[in-house]
Amino acid sequence: MRIIRPPKTMAAWSQRLHREGVTIGFVPTMGALHDGHRALIRAARLQCDALVVSIFVNPTQFAPTEDLAKYPRPIAKDRALCRAEGVDVCFEPGVTAMYPEGFDTVVTVPGIARRWEGESRPHHFAGVATVVTKLFGMVRPDIAVFGQKDFQQAALVQRVIDDLSLGVKLIVYPTVREQDGLAMSSRNVYLSATERALAPILNKSLQAGAAAIKDGATAGRKIHAVMTQVLRREPAAAVDYLAVCDPDTLTPLESVRDRAILLGAIRIGHVRLIDNVVVRRPAKRERR
Template sequence: MKLVSTLEDLRQHRQALANPLGFVPTMGFLHEGHLSLVRAAKAACPSVAVSIFVNPTQFGPTEDLAAYPRDLEHDLALLEAEGVDLVWAPTPEVMYPAGYQTWVEVTDVTQFLEGKMRPGHFKGVTTVVAKLFNAVQPQHAFFGQKDAQQAVVITRMVQDLNMPVELHICPIVREPDGLAMSSRNTYLSPAERQAALVLSRSLQTARAAFEQGQRNADALRQTVLSVLAAEPLARVQYVSCADPSTLAEQSGVISQTLISMAVYVGKTRLIDNIILQ
C-alpha cells in the first residue's frame, strides 16, 4: 500500500494501478462503515484507492472542524489490512492553495434537509469530491447511504457534469444494537450512546407502519416524531419524509419516501435515514 500526500506523487502512483480503479473518499477516523465501502470497491475493481482528508470547506463556522476526530496511523493500518493499493492524504494547502476561488455547486437538491440546516455545506462537499475525482481519476466511486442527501447531490453533480465515474451507494452499516456507525459516535457519553438508539428505533417503527399499509407521509413523519419525543436526551432538529430523488418534502399519500432526520443527543448531532418503497 502506497501513502501519498502530493498531487505529483498521486499521479505517478495512480498510473501504475490497474483499471478500473475503485475509489473511496473519506474524512478518516475510519470505522466499519468505511471499511464496508472499501470491501465493495475491492469486490468490483482490481485496484482500490482511498482518500483521507478532513475537508474544511464543508464545515460551518460553528461546527466541529478542529475537534473532528483524526487517527491517521490507525486508519492506515485498517486500510492496509483490507488490501488497499493507494491512500491519498493531502493537506489543506494541496487541496486549497493560496488564492483558491473555484467552486462546484449543485442547486435544487441542496436546498432541503442538511443543505437548509448547514448553509454552504454541500458547496464544500461537491467542490472537494469534484477535485478528488479529478485528481484520482477513478472509474468507480463508493459512498454510504447514511449521508442520504450527499448521495443524491453527488449523483446529480456526476450526471450534470458528465463525469466518467460510476457511483455505488452502499447500505448503512449499523452497530449490533442499531445505531448507524459514525465518527461522531465517539462524542457520546455512555448514557447518550444508549439514548441515541432512539434514532434507529423511530425509523424501524416507521418501517413497520409502512409495511402494515400506512402510506400517508404526514402520518409517517408523526410516527417518527412521537418515538423521538419519548427520549429526554434527544432534541430533534428535523424529521423529513421526502421524495428520494428530488428531496422535496412530501405530504399525503405516497408510494415511496426517504425518511431522514437530524437529532442532537446531548451536544452531538446525529443523522440517520431509511428509504421505504
Template sequence: MEIITDIQDMQQRCLAARGEGKRLAFVPTMGYLHEGHLSLLRAARAAGDVVVLSIFVNPTQFGAGEDFDSYPRDLSRDAEMARAVGTDWLFAPRASAMYPAGFSTWVEVEGLTGNLCGASRPGHFRGVTTVVCKLFNIVQPHVAFFGQKDFQQLAVIRRMSADLNLPVEVRGLPIVREADGLAMSSRNVKLTPDQRRQALALFDGIRLAAAQVKAGERDSRRVLAAVRERIQQEPEARIDYIQVCHDETLSDLETIGPHAVLLLAVRVGATRLIDNHHLGEEIPEP
C-alpha cells in the same frame, strides 16, 4: 499499501495506472474508519485493480460552530485498517494543498441541496461537491463508493457527476449498523455512554415508521409525528429535521408511496447524527 500526501504524485500514479489498463476503485472519506467504511473498501477491492482510499477532513463543508476541530482523526489507526482490507493507496492530502492561497472556484448543485442538510447547514454541500470533484480529478477513478447513510450527499454527488459528465460510476452501499441498530458513524465515538443509549431513538423511530407504513399508514404527517414523539422522549436529543422525501428529487412528500424515504438529523448532546430508511421496505434489522 502506500500513503501518499502529494496531489501531483497521487494524480500521476492514477493516470499511469489507467494508462496500463487498470481499473481504479475509489473510496473518499474523512477518516476515523469504521465497519461502514470497510464495507466500501471491500466492495472497491472486488470492483477494481487498484483501490484508492482518501482521508481528508474537508474544512469547507463545516460551518461556523460545527465540529471541524473536534472531528476524530487517527491516520495511523486508519492506515492499519485500510491495509487489512487490501487498500493499495491511501491519499491523505494537506488542506493547504487542496485549498491553496487564492483558491476561488466552487462547485454547486442547485435544487437537491435546498432541503434537509442543505437547509440546516448552509454552504455544506458547496464544500462537499467541490472537494469530491477535486478528488475525482486527482484520483481519476472508474468507480467510486459512498455509503447510503449520507443519503442526500449521495444524491447530490450523483447529480454533480451526471451534470458535469464526469466519467465516474458512483455506487451507493447500504447503511452498516451496530448490533443494536445505531447507524455507524465516525462521530459515534463522541457520545457518552448515556448519549449512546439515547441515540438509539433514531433507529427506534425508523422502525416505528416502517411498522406504521407496513400496517397501511400513508399520511406522512402521522408518521412524522410518531417519530418525533419517540425522539423527543430523550432528554439530550434535539431534532434538526425529520422529513419524508422523494428519493430522487428530495422534495417533501405528503403521501407515502414507493419513492418515499424517511430522513432524520438529530443532535444528541453536541453530536449530530443522521439516518434514513426507504419506507415500504422491510423493517430494518441491526
C-alpha cells in the same frame, strides 16, 4: 500499500494505471475509519483492479461553529485498516495542497443542497460537491463508493457526476449499524455513556415510520407524526428534522406511493446524529 500526499503524484499514478487498462475504485473519507468505512472499502475492492482510499478532513464542509479542530484524526489506525483491507493507495493530501492561495472555484447543487442537512449547515454541501469533484479530478476513479448513511450527500454526488459528466459509477452502500441499530459514525465517539444509550432512538423513530408505511399508511403527515411520537419518548434528543421524501429529489411527499426515504437528524448534547431508512412498498397485488 502506498501512501501518497502530493495531488500531482496521485494524478500521475491514476493516469499511468488507466493507460494500462486498470480500473480504479475510490472511497473518499475524512478518516477516523470504522466498520462502516470498512464495508465501503470491501465493496469497492470487489469491483475494481486498484483501490484508492483518501483521508482528508475537508475544512470547507465545516461551519466555523463546528468540530473541525477536534475532528478525530487517528491516522496510524486508519492506515492499518486500509492496509488490512488490501487498499493500494492511501491518498492523504494536505490542506494547502488542496486549497492553495487564490483557490476560488465552487461547485454547488442548489436544488438538493438547500434542504435538510443544508438547512442547518448552509455551506456544507458546496464544500462537499467541490472537494468531491476535485478528488475525482485527481483520482479519476471508474467507480466510487459512498455510504447510505449520508443519503443526501450521495444524492448530491450522483447529481454532480451526471451534470458534469464525470464518468464515475457511484455505488451507495447500505448503512452499517451497531447491534442496537445506531448508524456507525466517526462522531459517535463524542457521545457520553448516557448519551450513547439513548442514541438508537433516531433509528427506532425511522423504523417506526417504515413500519407504518408497510402497514398501509400513505399520508406523509401521518408517517411524520408516528416518527415524532417515538422521538418524544427521549426528551434529551432534540429533533432537528424528520422527513418523508422522494428518494430521487429529496422533496417531501404528501403521499407515499411505491418508494420513500425517511430522513432524520437529532441533537443529543453537543452531538448531531443523522440517519435514514429507504422504504419500498409492495405493489398492490402483492399486498393482498
